[in-house]
Amino acid sequence: MVRAIMHGCNGKMGQVITGLIKADEGIELVAGIDTYTGIDNDYPVFERIDQCDVKADVIIDFSNAKAVDDLLDYCTDRNVPVVLCTTGLSKEQLGKVKKASEKTAVLKSANMSLGVNLLMKLLRDAAKILGPAGFDIELVERHHNQKVDAPSGTALALADSINEAMDHTYEYVYDRSQVRRKRDQKEIGIFAVRGGTIVGDHEVIFAGADEVIEFRHTAYSKTVFGKGAVEAAKFLAGKPAGAYDMSDVIRF
Numbered sequence: 001m002v003r004a005i006m007h008g009c010n011g012k013m014g015q016v017i018t019g020l021i022k023a024d025e026g027i028e029l030v031a032g033i034d035t036y037t038g039i040d041n042d043y044p045v046f047e048r049i050d051q052c053d054v055k056a057d058v059i060i061d062f063s064n065a066k067a068v069d070d071l072l073d074y075c076t077d078r079n080v081p082v083v084l085c086t087t088g089l090s091k092e093q094l095g096k097v098k099k100a101s102e103k104t105a106v107l108k109s110a111n112m113s114l115g116v117n118l119l120m121k122l123l124r125d126a127a128k129i130l131g132p133a134g135f136d137i138e139l140v141e142r143h144h145n146q147k148v149d150a151p152s153g154t155a156l157a158l159a160d161s162i163n164e165a166m167d168h169t170y171e172y173v174y175d176r177s178q179v180r181r182k183r184d185q186k187e188i189g190i191f192a193v194r195g196g197t198i199v200g201d202h203e204v205i206f207a208g209a210d211e212v213i214e215f216r217h218t219a220y221s222k223t224v225f226g227k228g229a230v231e232a233a234k235f236l237a238g239k240p241a242g243a244y245d246m247s248d249v250i251r252f
């Protein structure tokens with residue numbers, strides 16, 4: 001049985017994972033960490049990660065970018081593998097994630113769903129054909145009104161997978177309001193919509209002369225992310241130090 005700690009246990013994703021793990025015989029939650037303590041869980045909850053003295057095989061993180069530095073310190077000091085799902089990390093934090101992966105197993109993914117991870121692969125193939133054929137690439141993401149980071153981690157990851165296939169020749173453009181010029185072909189425009197309870201929606205538009213191809217992923221519940229995170233935690237427990245992602249868990 002894999003022993004897991006839920007970092008951000010009283011948030012929306014933390015509670016989804018709590019429910020999924022309760023019904024899973026292969027993994028148990030032995031502790032939770034959250035600054036908000038107004039929920040009764042059937043595992044001990046600590047307000048700060050450095051207060052947690054419960055031993056675990058893996059930590060699952062859905063919290064807040066501000067909480068990630070202390071989490072990485074805890075995981076590297078104790079050599080605990082971590083499934084890092086929080087988005088909106090700074091450039092410095094991404095560097096810290098890389099360093100942490102030299103000391104412990106770190107699986108970072110902006111989107112744990114099967115669909116988005118397949119989409120990344122499809123986009124790489126599409127870009128290799130449509131980019132050289134002169135198609136412009138634009139990305140629109142839509143999320144609920146409680147989301148703090150923009151654009152979404154997934155939008156950036158989708159753009160990165162396209163750019164990777166194109167030898168990193170594309171620039172990302174987030175705001176065209178201040179610039180009076182036509183778009184460059186080597187741009188990926190990235191736009192964020194926030195409203196209501198939209199779980200997560202990503203649309204990638206390849207617009208050519210007289211034809212448009214659109215790829216779209218829509219999450220209808222947070223369970224799709226939760227399921228992927230639980231699978232990732234089971235996969236990561238016991239793994240040696242290194243940088244992992246969902247392509248190590250989901251084999252296409």
Ligand SMILES: NC(=O)C1=CN([C@@H]2O[C@H](COP(=O)(O)OP(=O)(O)OC[C@H]3O[C@@H](n4cnc5c(N)ncnc54)[C@H](O)[C@@H]3O)[C@@H](O)[C@H]2O)C=CC1
Pocket residue numbers: 007008009010011012013014033034035036047048049061062063064065066067084085086087088109110111112113149225
């Ligand atoms: N990788 C993926 O597939 C997904 C990633 N996310 C990301 O996960 C993060 C959390 O999302 P939600 O659960 O919707 O947010 P939420 O705001 O509902 O939950 C975050 C929880 O973290 C807690 N928290 C804040 N500071 C903390 C600290 N220092 N230590 C421990 N806990 C702390 C908050 O009190 C809250 O309960 C966001 O960055 C979001 O973008 C969300 C869904 C899917």
Ligand SMILES: O=C(O)C1=N[C@H](C(=O)O)C[C@H](O)C1
Pocket residue numbers: 087110111143147151152153154155199200201
């Ligand atoms: O905050 C969310 O809700 C989500 N965040 C992730 C992101 O920023 O990409 C993944 C998912 O789309 C939901």
